[in-house]
Amino acid sequence: MSDLVLKLDELVQLRDDLDAVVREFQNADDFSDAVADATGHDDLHNHVRDFAHKWNEKRKDMTENVKNVQQVIAAVADNFVKVDGDLAKALEDKK
Helix, strand or coil, rough: CCCCCCCCHHHHHHHHHHHHHHHHHHHHHHHHHHHHCCCCCHHHHHHHHHHHHHHHHHHHHHHHHHHHHHHHHHHHEEEEEHHHHHHHHHHHHHH
């Protein structure tokens, strides 16, 4: 017989880490604008801004993909917590 081993703490950490990635992607334009402003050189400033803003659509797609993975991970974690609690309750009720 096989056992299912799930490291719930790691799964929850992954969910939180993916949430942080989504926030970083969503704030990337603001960050790139700040970096561009800090260059102190007009031509470099424009190149940094152009490069960052050209990534907007790709970053939007990547953000959606990471959000989807994060939601799946969150659902798995939530469901395993519920199942674990239900099984523990069932064992206690049999006593």
